[in-house]
Amino acid sequence: xxxxxxxxxxxxxxxxxxPEKPAAETAExxxxxxxxxxxxxxxxxxxxxxxxxxKLLLLHARTLLELGEGEEAEANxxxxxxxxxxxxxxxxxxxxxxLQQGKAEQAIAELGKSEAADAYRMRGQAxxxxxxxxxxxAEFDAGIAKYPADAALxxxxx
Numbered sequence: 001x002x003x004x005x006x007x008x009x010x011x012x013x014x015x016x017x018x019p020e021k022p023a024a025e026t027a028e029x030x031x032x033x034x035x036x037x038x039x040x041x042x043x044x045x046x047x048x049x050x051x052x053x054x055k056l057l058l059l060h061a062r063t064l065l066e067l068g069e070g071e072e073a074e075a076n077x078x079x080x081x082x083x084x085x086x087x088x089x090x091x092x093x094x095x096x097x098x099l100q101q102g103k104a105e106q107a108i109a110e111l112g113k114s115e116a117a118d119a120y121r122m123r124g125q126a127x128x129x130x131x132x133x134x135x136x137x138a139e140f141d142a143g144i145a146k147y148p149a150d151a152a153l154x155x156x157x158x
Contacts, residue, residue, distance in 0.1 A: 023049070024056055031059060036066045052083050061093050070100025092118050104129040117147040121156055 027042030043060040050056055057080040064073035074097040077090045091110060096118075098107035104126035111119045120143025127136035140157040147153055 022046070024053070027056075027063075028059060031063055031066075034066075036063050039063045040067065054080070054083075054085055054089075057083070057085065058089065058093070061090070061097070065093065065096055065100065068100060070097045073097040074101065092116060092122070095119070095122050099126060099129075102129065115146065117143055117150045117153055119143075120146070121150075121153050124153075124156055 023042050023046035027039045027046055030036075030039035030042060040060070040063050043056060043063060046056050047053070047060060057076065061073045061076045061080065064070075064076060074094065077094045077097060080090055081087065081094075091112075091114060095107040095110045098104075098110060099122060107126045108123055111123055120139050124136040124139035124143070127133070127139060137157075140153060143150065143153045144157060
């Protein structure tokens, strides 16, 4: 009887299921798998425990953008900025959130003179929304001159 009890007690740690992955890791894996709704839920749970975690805040914003939730992404990114996350880390994401909401002029202002390929592309898209095709073409052309192999720029220019 004592041997059976001892054997059972020794088995407990080995028989226990593996601990659950942290919510942040699970949410990141879901995002990478393009399961954005599930990732959003995981990120909301993770952010309840770590509301100032930079990586979580930015991943949450990216997830919201993939879901087309520009307004919520904008609020999330402005909160991140208030927490001290550098403008350079959120600039492109915030511009994308603004574009999703149809705020083309604000998106252009947010992008400023950024020379990232995505900045040229989004400024061009914003100019198209403002019905300024010549300015849009100029943005796409400037971007393509700097990034001639960028597929997104080339597709937008076509």
